[in-house]
Amino acid sequence: MHLLDIHQLSIAFESYDFRMRKRTMPVIRELSLSVQAGEILAIVGASGSGKSLLAHSILGLLPEHAAISGKLTFDGQPLTDRRMRQLRGNQIALIPQSVQYLNPLMRVGQQVEEAVRIGNPKLERQKVFERFRLPQAAAAMYPYQLSGGMARRVLVCIAAVSGAKLIIADEPTPGLDEQVAQDTLLVFQQMADQGTAILFITHDLTAAAQIADRVAVLHSGELMEIAPASSFTGEGTALVHPYTRALWQALPQNQFIHVKGWQS
Amino acid sequence: MRIPTLLLRQLMRLVLLLACVSSLTFVLMSNSPIDPVQAYIGADMLRVGEEQRAAIAEHWGLNEPPVQRFFTWLSAIVRGDFGTSIIYRQPVVEVIQEKFMSSISLLMIAWLLSGFIGFAAGVAAAMKRGTWLDRIIQWYCYALSSTPTFWAGVLLLLLFTVWLPIFPVGLGTPIGVRADEVSWLDRAYHMILPAITLSLVGVSHIALHTREKLIEVLSSEYITFARAKGLSGLQLVWRHGLRNILLPAITLQFASFSELFGGAVLIEQVFSYPGLGQATVEASTRGDVPLLMGIVLFSTCFVFVGNSIAEWTYRIIDPRIKEWYKHEA
Amino acid sequence: MKRSYLLTIISASVLLVVPLLLAALLSSKGLLSQLDARNLSPSWNHLFGTDWLGRDMLTRTMKGLALSIGVGTAASISSAIIACILGLIAATLGKTADRIITWLIDCFLSVPHLVLLILIAFAAGGGMKGVILALALTHWPSLARLLRAEILAMKVAPYVIISKQLGKSSWWIATRHMLPHLLPQFIVGALLMFPHAILHEAALTFLGMGLSPHQPAIGIILSESMKYISAGMWWLAVFPGLCLFIVVRAFDMLARSLYSIIDPSRARQ
Numbered sequence: 048m049h050l051l052d053i054h055q056l057s058i059a060f061e062s063y064d065f066r067m068r069k070r071t072m073p074v075i076r077e078l079s080l081s082v083q084a085g086e087i088l089a090i091v092g093a094s095g096s097g098k099s100l101l102a103h104s105i106l107g108l109l110p111e112h113a114a115i116s117g118k119l120t121f122d123g124q125p126l127t128d129r130r131m132r133q134l135r136g137n138q139i140a141l142i143p144q145s146v147q148y149l150n151p152l153m154r155v156g157q158q159v160e161e162a163v164r165i166g167n168p169k170l171e172r173q174k175v176f177e178r179f180r181l182p183q184a185a186a187a188m189y190p191y192q193l194s195g196g197m198a199r200r201v202l203v204c205i206a207a208v209s210g211a212k213l214i215i216a217d218e219p220t221p222g223l224d225e226q227v228a229q230d231t232l233l234v235f236q237q238m239a240d241q242g243t244a245i246l247f248i249t250h251d252l253t254a255a256a257q258i259a260d261r262v263a264v265l266h267s268g269e270l271m272e273i274a275p276a277s278s279f280t281g282e283g284t285a286l287v288h289p290y291t292r293a294l295w296q297a298l299p300q301n302q303f304i305h306v307k308g309w310q311s
Numbered sequence: 312m313r314i315p316t317l318l319l320r321q322l323m324r325l326v327l328l329l330a331c332v333s334s335l336t337f338v339l340m341s342n343s344p345i346d347p348v349q350a351y352i353g354a355d356m357l358r359v360g361e362e363q364r365a366a367i368a369e370h371w372g373l374n375e376p377p378v379q380r381f382f383t384w385l386s387a388i389v390r391g392d393f394g395t396s397i398i399y400r401q402p403v404v405e406v407i408q409e410k411f412m413s414s415i416s417l418l419m420i421a422w423l424l425s426g427f428i429g430f431a432a433g434v435a436a437a438m439k440r441g442t443w444l445d446r447i448i449q450w451y452c453y454a455l456s457s458t459p460t461f462w463a464g465v466l467l468l469l470l471f472t473v474w475l476p477i478f479p480v481g482l483g484t485p486i487g488v489r490a491d492e493v494s495w496l497d498r499a500y501h502m503i504l505p506a507i508t509l510s511l512v513g514v515s516h517i518a519l520h521t522r523e524k525l526i527e528v529l530s531s532e533y534i535t536f537a538r539a540k541g542l543s544g545l546q547l548v549w550r551h552g553l554r555n556i557l558l559p560a561i562t563l564q565f566a567s568f569s570e571l572f573g574g575a576v577l578i579e580q581v582f583s584y585p586g587l588g589q590a591t592v593e594a595s596t597r598g599d600v601p602l603l604m605g606i607v608l609f610s611t612c613f614v615f616v617g618n619s620i621a622e623w624t625y626r627i628i629d630p631r632i633k634e635w636y637k638h639e640a
Numbered sequence: 641m642k643r644s645y646l647l648t649i650i651s652a653s654v655l656l657v658v659p660l661l662l663a664a665l666l667s668s669k670g671l672l673s674q675l676d677a678r679n680l681s682p683s684w685n686h687l688f689g690t691d692w693l694g695r696d697m698l699t700r701t702m703k704g705l706a707l708s709i710g711v712g713t714a715a716s717i718s719s720a721i722i723a724c725i726l727g728l729i730a731a732t733l734g735k736t737a738d739r740i741i742t743w744l745i746d747c748f749l750s751v752p753h754l755v756l757l758i759l760i761a762f763a764a765g766g767g768m769k770g771v772i773l774a775l776a777l778t779h780w781p782s783l784a785r786l787l788r789a790e791i792l793a794m795k796v797a798p799y800v801i802i803s804k805q806l807g808k809s810s811w812w813i814a815t816r817h818m819l820p821h822l823l824p825q826f827i828v829g830a831l832l833m834f835p836h837a838i839l840h841e842a843a844l845t846f847l848g849m850g851l852s853p854h855q856p857a858i859g860i861i862l863s864e865s866m867k868y869i870s871a872g873m874w875w876l877a878v879f880p881g882l883c884l885f886i887v888v889r890a891f892d893m894l895a896r897s898l899y900s901i902i903d904p905s906r907a908r909q
Contacts, residue, residue: 150533465869573752611751
C-alpha cells in the first residue's frame with residue numbers, strides 16, 4: 048500500500064487585477080504520484096516548476112489565496128485539512144529549503160527540541176546533533192551565528208527528531224559542502240532503510256539519480272515522467288519523455304547536449 | 312560604545328535640549344502681552360497701589376532688559392531654583408514634586424494598562440485577521456483616534472457616576488478630609504476611573520502597531536516552518552511570534568510619554584484630579600508664569616526619559632538579539 | 641476599491657458641510673437665553689435640548705462646530721505653509737540650515753504637544769488669537785520632516801540623477817520630477833493635520849484657554865456641561881461631543897481615502 052497518494056492535484060493562485068477581475072494562475076496541473084514506505088522519490092524540476100508548492104500543499108501550508116483541487120491520501124485515509132494539521136510535525140515532517148525558515152530570535156537547540164515528539168527532548172536533541180556532527184555548543188546559538196552548512200544540518204535534525212513516517216525534503220543540499228551533502232544523502236538512505244518514506248525535492252538530477260528509487264520530473268507545473276532511478280544511466284535511452292532525456296543529457300558529466308526548445 | 316560614554320552623551324543631549332526649550336519659552340514669555348504683576352495681584356487690583364506694583368516689579372527684576380533677565384533666570388535654574396509659584400506661594404520645584412507624586416501613580420497605571428490592553432488587542436486582531444473581532448478592534452482604534460480625550464472622560468464620568476453611580480465624582484481625595492489622613496484605598500478608589508479613561512485612550516496606537524507587526528511575522532517563513540512542526544494557535548504565537556514583536560511594542564510604549572502627559576492634563580481636568588496636569592492648566596489660566604515654565608521644562612525631561620529608554624531597550628536586552636533587530640531595521 | 645473610496649470622500653464631505661450650512665442657517669436667536677425654555681431635554685423643538693439659560697443646544701453646537709472648522713482650517717493651512725517652507729529650506733539650503741531645522745523639529749517634538757499649545761496660547765495673551773497661533777505654530781514638525789525626507793530621497797533617486805546627466809536644469813527637475821510627487825504628499829499631509837488641529841482646538845477651549853465663555857466653542861460648551869451632568873442633563877455633554885467626533889472622523893476618513901487614491905502603494909491605514 049502507498050503511504051502517500053496524490054491524485055490529480057492542481058494548484059492555482061487567485062488574484063484580483065486593478066479592475067477587480069478575478070484571475071487564476073495555475074502552478075501545478077493534474078499531478079499524480081505516490082510514495083511507499085521506505086522509498087525515496089525524487090522530484091526534479093527547475094526553479095519555478097512548482098516543486099516547493101507541492102511540498103507545502105501536502106502539509107496544508109499554502110497561502111490562503113491558493114485554490115487546490117485533487118485528492119490526497121495518507122496511510123489509506125483521505126488527507127483533509129484537519130488531518131494535515133494533526134499529522135504535520137509527527138507523521139509528516141518538512142525540511143525547508145532555506146535557512147530563513149529558522150526563527151532568528153530563538154536558540155537553535157530549542158527549535159530542535161520543540162520538534163521532538165517521543166522521548167526526552169534534550170536527550171533526543173543531543174543524539175541527533177551527534178548523528179549529524181553538529182557541536183553540542185551550537186544548541187545555545189542563534190541561527191545567524193551558524194554557518195550556512197550548520198544551519199542546513201539543523202533543519203535536517205528537526206525533521207529527523209520528529210520520527211515522521213514521511214519526510215518532505217525541499218532542496219536540502221544546496222549550500223552544503225560536498226562532504227556534508229553526501230552525508231545528508233546517506234542519512235536519507237538510512238532513514239529510508241528504516242522504513243521512512245522520503246519525498247526528495249531537488250533540481251540536482253545527479254543527486255536524485257544517486258539516492259532515489261524513482262525520479263519524477265516536473266516541468267512548469269506538469270509531470271513529465273516518473274522513471275526508475277536505474278533509467279538515468281548512459282545516454283538515457285530508457286527514459287520515455289524527450290524532456291527528461293534532454294535534461295539528463297544536458298548534465299556536464301554526460302554529453303552536455305543543448306537541446307533546443309526544452310531549456311527553461 | 313561603552314555604557315558610561317553613552318550615558319554621558321545622552322546627558323549632554325538633554326542639557327542642550329533644555330537650553331533650547333528654555334530659551335524658546337523665555338522668548339515667548341517675554342514677548343507676551345500678559346503683565347506678570349497684574350497676574351500676580353489678580354483680584355486684589357484695587358487695593359494695591361502704584362508703589363507696591365513697582366516694588367513687586369523691582370523684586371522680580373522686571374525692569375531689567377530681557378537678555379539680562381534671561382541669564383538671571385537661567386543661572387537660577389541651573390542652581391535648581393525655578394522661582395516661586397504665584398498660585399501656591401511655594402517654590403516651583405516643591406509644587407512640581409508634590410503634584411507629580413500625585414500624578415505618577417495615575418500615569419503609571421494608565422501607561423501599563425494601555426500597554427497590556429493594546430498589545431493583547433493587537434495580537435488578537437492579527438491572529439483573527441479578517442474576522443469580526445479584527446474589524447471591531449480596528450474600528451475601535453480608528454474611532455478612538457478621532458475622539459476628543461476629554462469628551463471620552465466626560466462620557467465615562469456621566470456613565471459611572473450619574474447613570475451607574477459606582478465611582479466618586481472625581482477629586483483625588485474625599486471632601487472634608489485632610490490630605491494626609493486619606494487612606495491609600497481611598498486614593499485608589501478615586502484613581503480608578505481617571506486611570507481607566509487615560510488607558511482606554513492610549514491603546515489605539517500600540518494595538519494597531521502590534522497588529523501590523525504580528526501579521527507581518529505570521530506570514531514569515533519561520534512561522535510556516537513552525538506550523539510544519541505541528542505548532543498552531545496560541546502556542547505558535549506565544550513561542551514564535553511574541554518575542555519578535557514584543558520589543559518594538561515596548562519601545563513604542565516608552566516613546567508615547569508625550570501623549571501620556573497631554574492626556575493626563577485633560578483627564579485630570581475632567582476628573583478634578585489634583586496632579587501635575589491640573590497644575591498646568593491652573594498655571595496658564597491664572598497666569599503663574601514661573602510654575603508654567605517649570606512645568607514645560609519638567610515635562611520635556613519626562614518625555615526625554617521615555618524616548619531615551621525607548622532607544623535603550625535595544626541595548627539593554629541580549630546583545631545577540633539586538634544584532635538581529637538592527638539587521639531587520 | 642476606488643468606488644468605495646470615492647463614496648467615503650463624498651459622504652465625509654457632506655458631513656463636513658452640514659454643520660457649516662446649519663450654522664449659517666440657524667438664527668443667532670438660539671444663542672440668547674430664553675428663561676421660559678430652560679433645562680429642556682431633547683425634543684422636536686430643541687433637537688439637542690436647551691441649557692440652564694434656555695439657549696438652544698443645536699444652534700450652539702453647530703455654531704461651535706463652524707468655529708472649530710474655521711479655526712482648524714486657518715491653523716492647518718498656516719502650519720502646512722510653515723512645514724513647506726522649513727522642509728524646503730532644510731532639504732535644499734545645505735548642511736547648516738538642515739541641522740538647525742532638524743534640531744528645531746526635535747525641539748518641538750520633545751515637549752508634550754498639549755503643554756506646548758498651552759504655553760503658546762498663554763504667551764500670546766489667550767483669546768481667539770492665542771488659540772489660532774498655538775495651533776498654527778505646533779502642527780508643522782511632522783509634515784516638515786516628511787517633506788525634507790522626501791526631497792532628500794528624491795535628490796539621489798536614479799531618475800533625477802539621469803535627468804541631471806541629460807543636462808536638464810534644476811528648475812526642470814524640480815517642476816517635472818519633484819513637484820508632481822511632493823504635491824499630493826503635501827496636500828494629504830495638510831489634510832491629515834486638520835483633525836488634529838480641531839481636536840486640539842477643542843481641548844484648548846475645554847481647558848479654558850482663550851475664547852470667552854459667550855463664544856459657542858465646542859470645548860467651552862463641554863466644559864460648562866460638566867457642572868450640569870450630575871443633575872442628569874446628559875444632552876449637554878453627549879450631543880456636542882458626538883458632533884465633534886463625527887466631524888473629526890469624517891475628515892480623517894476623507895484624508896485617508898484621498899491618500900489611498902493618490903498613492904495606493906503607501907496608504908497603509
